Every structure is written in structure tokens, then in C-alpha cells.
Amino acid sequence: MGRDRAGQLGERMSEEEPTPGSVRPGGRTARTRAAVLTATFDELGEGGYGELTMEKIAQRSGVHLATVYRRWGSVERIICELMIDKSADIALPDTGSLRADLHGLASGIGAFYAAPRNRRVMEAVVAAAVRQPYAAEMLRDFFRDRRRDAAVLVRRAIERGEVPADTDTDAVIAALGAPFYYRLLISRGPIDQDLAETTAAAAYEAARAGVFRHPAADAGER
Amino acid sequence: MGRDRAGQLGERMSEEEPTPGSVRPGGRTARTRAAVLTATFDELGEGGYGELTMEKIAQRSGVHLATVYRRWGSVERIICELMIDKSADIALPDTGSLRADLHGLASGIGAFYAAPRNRRVMEAVVAAAVRQPYAAEMLRDFFRDRRRDAAVLVRRAIERGEVPADTDTDAVIAALGAPFYYRLLISRGPIDQDLAETTAAAAYEAARAGVFRHPAADAGER
DNA sequence: AATCTAATGCGAGCGCGTTCGCGTTAGATT
DNA sequence: AATCTAACGCGAACGCGCTCGCATTAGATT
Known part of the structure; x- marks a missing residue:
């Protein structure tokens, strides 16, 4: 329940550190993105939103859990991107x-x-x-x-x-x-x-x- | 994410243990129920569903956290009861x-x-x-x-x-x-x-x- | 081809939500 | 009034979601 992250991380507020994946959008980054979105879509088709977990998405997509967290931060963000x-x-x-x-x-x-x-x-x-x-x-x-x-x-x-x-x-x-x-x-x-x-x-x-x-x-x- | 509770608890499936509060609905039970529902309603008015927590409900209502869990099991159940x-x-x-x-x-x-x-x-x-x-x-x-x-x-x-x-x-x-x-x-x-x-x-x-x-x-x- | 660094892989560790066992209280029954 | 037990209070402990620091990889730049 992301409460005041900026307050804890310190550098986020001053330097505005970019989200991973925004500087080099091509190549591997694009592949992981596609893998995660596809995996989320498939996972949703099976279990619905209640069953959906970051870990399931990571496992099905083959992308590491920490990477999924770094790029999206939550299932909700992935789902929003998927809808668009x-x-x-x-x-x-x-x-x-x-x-x-x-x-x-x-x-x-x-x-x-x-x-x-x-x-x-x-x-x-x-x-x-x-x-x-x-x-x-x-x-x-x-x-x-x-x-x-x-x-x-x-x-x-x-x-x-x-x-x-x-x-x-x-x-x-x-x-x-x-x-x-x-x-x-x-x-x-x-x-x-x-x-x-x-x-x-x-x-x-x-x-x-x-x-x-x-x-x-x-x-x-x- | 209540996955197969009956399988873990053992006696739930055979004897069908009743939910606490259903055997003696009056007196103290009714008071705690009212306190929890009122607290949930007020908490929702301030923070919304995203901020709503079992612990906040317990604190505001004065009912112990374990009691809230025993009777409702989740914020969702409380909210459903509240809507009705x-x-x-x-x-x-x-x-x-x-x-x-x-x-x-x-x-x-x-x-x-x-x-x-x-x-x-x-x-x-x-x-x-x-x-x-x-x-x-x-x-x-x-x-x-x-x-x-x-x-x-x-x-x-x-x-x-x-x-x-x-x-x-x-x-x-x-x-x-x-x-x-x-x-x-x-x-x-x-x-x-x-x-x-x-x-x-x-x-x-x-x-x-x-x-x-x-x-x-x-x-x-x- | 060599270098640089963004992005990912990896595992340890923290924090919070949740559960469980036991003692206590209060309302119902006789 | 005495007894019984459903419901509650309490704290410890478990498990899972999430974060963080470091090593590695791959794509871009020269």
C-alpha cells in the first residue's frame, strides 16, 4: 500500500530517478515488457484479479520478480498498461x-x-x-x-x-x-x-x- | 486470499463450526458489531477503500483485532455487511x-x-x-x-x-x-x-x- | 572491437497482515 | 445466586509480499 515512498527513498524527490525501462526502451526491455503483459493477460484469463500475484506474473513470464517490481511496482500498474x-x-x-x-x-x-x-x-x-x-x-x-x-x-x-x-x-x-x-x-x-x-x-x-x-x-x- | 481453509483446519469440514457471533447475537455481540460497522463507515469516509485496514477498524472501534478477524475474516466481508x-x-x-x-x-x-x-x-x-x-x-x-x-x-x-x-x-x-x-x-x-x-x-x-x-x-x- | 551503463538476475532481509492458543469476561440458563 | 460457555482480550509467532545491495548481461556508443 505504497505510503510516501518519496519520503523514504530520499533521492527520488530531488533527482527524479527515471523508471527502469524508460531510458532504453528497445531490445531486451521491450521483450520483458511483452513477456510480462502477455503473462498477466494469460494469468487473468485463468484465475481472475483475486488470484493475480506479482510472483505468478514473474514465474509465468520468466522475468525475475525484482525486475517486475522495479518496472511496475504493483499489479495494478501492469493491469492499467494492459488495458490501454x-x-x-x-x-x-x-x-x-x-x-x-x-x-x-x-x-x-x-x-x-x-x-x-x-x-x-x-x-x-x-x-x-x-x-x-x-x-x-x-x-x-x-x-x-x-x-x-x-x-x-x-x-x-x-x-x-x-x-x-x-x-x-x-x-x-x-x-x-x-x-x-x-x-x-x-x-x-x-x-x-x-x-x-x-x-x-x-x-x-x-x-x-x-x-x-x-x-x-x-x-x-x- | 483464503485458499482452502477447510483443508487446513480439519474440524471445520465435519462439525461446521459456526461463526462467532451467530449463537449469541445479543448483548455484547451486538455492541461489537455496531462498533465495527460504524468504525468501518467512518474510516471509509476519511481514507477510502485503499487505506482501509483491519487494524484501523479494530483501533477505531475499540474491538480487538483478533475478534474482528474471527467474526468477519476480511475487510471485504465487513464492507458487504455495511452495504446491506x-x-x-x-x-x-x-x-x-x-x-x-x-x-x-x-x-x-x-x-x-x-x-x-x-x-x-x-x-x-x-x-x-x-x-x-x-x-x-x-x-x-x-x-x-x-x-x-x-x-x-x-x-x-x-x-x-x-x-x-x-x-x-x-x-x-x-x-x-x-x-x-x-x-x-x-x-x-x-x-x-x-x-x-x-x-x-x-x-x-x-x-x-x-x-x-x-x-x-x-x-x-x- | 572495446567501452560504458541501463536493465536484469539473484538472494537475503525487513515489515505487515494474519493466525493461533490460552486466559478472561459477560450474558444466558437453571 | 450459581453455573456454563459463547464471545472477547491478549500477545506470540508464522508466512508472504515487498525492498534492497550487489553481480551479471546486453544493447548502445565510440
Whole structure:
């Protein structure tokens, strides 16, 4: 439970000693990184976050335990890095209609989380975010960026006149994503095509009805 | 990480030794229970789940560390018990219209999670569920029961003809709850009245549009 | 090819969370 | 009121996660 490391180590605060692996990112460093991430992904697929240990990761990857600790410091950091690696798989559709776009995006999310390993990774990241502030910040920023990317679907729909001009694009995307994480973390049921279709349709109908219009607030959206 | 305790302790498997506190639930036992739960709630309010320790709970409550371990075994178990205690505060409205009912319920949920302590408790339970199977089961069953209770709102709306007769009542309630947990766990922003209103309106419009109708499936809803 | 040093391998050691055995207390029963 | 025992208080000890200092390796530089 990393409490005030800087206070104990002394030189960290003055010289800002770089993390091992950041000066020479290529060659052996890249290999160990790949080995550790792969091992973590496989380990998560078998046992889940509760069973995951730094020692198991070290053993499966063939990388020494001390090295894993030096480069990442905790399982949570490894998992965060793993999520960023894996999450590039969900594509943004561009069909010409908001209904189809939302369906496509929801299908993509649904297909992603249909894989138990991806599910476990996201579960682990959320759990890590609850325990460690830096993981929470990472998770929040990551999803903020992804929603920002996906907001283009709604912006195009606004231009087409499908939804009101003052629709909160971020709110629509958040409404599209929310049910997946509810299923993933709360009701803990299967994530299937049914959920994707229902979710997409619900977000679409609500957006068309003008539910997500800005509440006449300030321009704090940037 | 409770791995096969029964195998190590021997007598646990044959005689099924009861948990301390279950034979004489009154008197001193009830006091220590209250002290531990209150201490955990206060500790969560200050530091969050990451800072929470059995020893801190023991110290703040005045109950000995060994006693806390004997009765609960882990912080996760304490937190689960705490959630069940605290969650009885959200009431189910009955106004005569689905729109107002959903607004009322959403406001209740929103007000509940506007309190940082309640937020922390739910965060902790979700994180615990990721790590320990029994917590996951507890969380899932708890929300299943709560959704079942809340489903009466939708059932009344069906009787009034506000939504299609084959509307999946559980899906409507899940859609109403999901955005709160997305905000709570993923985007990690404030849970305010805006969110409650938007969420209620979105669920209402989608339900009215027939988004949540059963997909002509079996009667597996029980 | 020789040199330099970042990154890793290695094992010892510390600290903290957790458990266990025994004595004590308090609430229930007669 | 006397007795019984569930539940609690107490401290020692175990085990595991984590860190640290030094030796070794490999990739980059000249």
C-alpha cells in the first residue's frame, strides 16, 4: 500500500530517478515488457484479479520478480498498461445514420467484453481504481478520451438533424456505455448481442427525444 | 486470499463450526458489531477503500483485532455487511405515472450517492466483488433483489398502458441504475440532480418507445 | 572491437497482515 | 445466586509480499 515512498527513498524527490525501462526502451526491455503483459493477460484469463500475484506474473513470464517490481511496482500498474494495450480493438462506425452508428459501436463493445479475458482486465482496472488514486485518474482520463473520440458519431447526427443541435454528445456516449459496465460489474451477467441492441436502441430513442440536451448551463464543456 | 481453509483446519469440514457471533447475537455481540460497522463507515469516509485496514477498524472501534478477524475474516466481508445495512434508505415512489416514478427513484439513488461515504461503500463492494467470489455473489443477488422490488413501478405502468405489455421490467430498472454506476466507477464524476433527471428521462423515453420489450424469448424470467 | 551503463538476475532481509492458543469476561440458563 | 460457555482480550509467532545491495548481461556508443 505504497505510503510516501518519496519520503523514504530520499533521492527520488530531488533527482527524479527515471523508471527502469524508460531510458532504453528497445531490445531486451521491450521483450520483458511483452513477456510480462502477455503473462498477466494469460494469468487473468485463468484465475481472475483475486488470484493475480506479482510472483505468478514473474514465474509465468520468466522475468525475475525484482525486475517486475522495479518496472511496475504493483499489479495494478501492469493491469492499467494492459488495458490501454488491449482496448484499441473497438472501432468507430460511420454508416450515415445515428441508429446504425450506435448499433455498430454497441456491437463492438459487446463483442469486446464477450471475451472473458477482456472482461477480467476491465474488472481488474476498475477494482484497481478504487484502491489507488493514480489508477482512478488513469481510468477516468482513458474513458474521457474514448468518449471524446466516439462523440463524433453524435456530432454527425446533429449535422444531419437527427438529434437536437444542443445535444450533449458526451452524455449520449456515456449512456451508450453505461449498461455494459452495469452488466459487467453489478448484475454480473453475460454480455451478449441482446444487451448491445437494447442499449443502442435506448440511447438512440432518448437522444432523439431530446433527453441529452444541455441544461442551458455554461460553456464548461470546452 | 483464503485458499482452502477447510483443508487446513480439519474440524471445520465435519462439525461446521459456526461463526462467532451467530449463537449469541445479543448483548455484547451486538455492541461489537455496531462498533465495527460504524468504525468501518467512518474510516471509509476519511481514507477510502485503499487505506482501509483491519487494524484501523479494530483501533477505531475499540474491538480487538483478533475478534474482528474471527467474526468477519476480511475487510471485504465487513464492507458487504455495511452495504446491506446502509442501502435500505432508497424508497420506491408511487405517484401514478411512470415518468414521475422513475424521476423519484432516480432522485433517491442520486441523493444516496451524493453522500461521499455511501459512494465509498459501493466502490468498495464492487472492488471486493472483483477479488472474492462470495462478494460477487452477494453483490449480484443484492441488486437482483432490489431490481425485483423496483420492478413494480414498471408493472404498474404496464397496467396503466404507459408502456408495452411485454416490457422487460428488469431491463427498465437496470437501465435506470446503470448511469449512476458508470459515473461512480468509470467516469468518476459527481453524482448530482442533473444526472438523475437525465437518467430518468432516458429510461422513460426508451421504455415508452418499446426498446425494452422481451425479444420473444422463453419464460426464463421466473 | 572495446567501452560504458541501463536493465536484469539473484538472494537475503525487513515489515505487515494474519493466525493461533490460552486466559478472561459477560450474558444466558437453571 | 450459581453455573456454563459463547464471545472477547491478549500477545506470540508464522508466512508472504515487498525492498534492497550487489553481480551479471546486453544493447548502445565510440
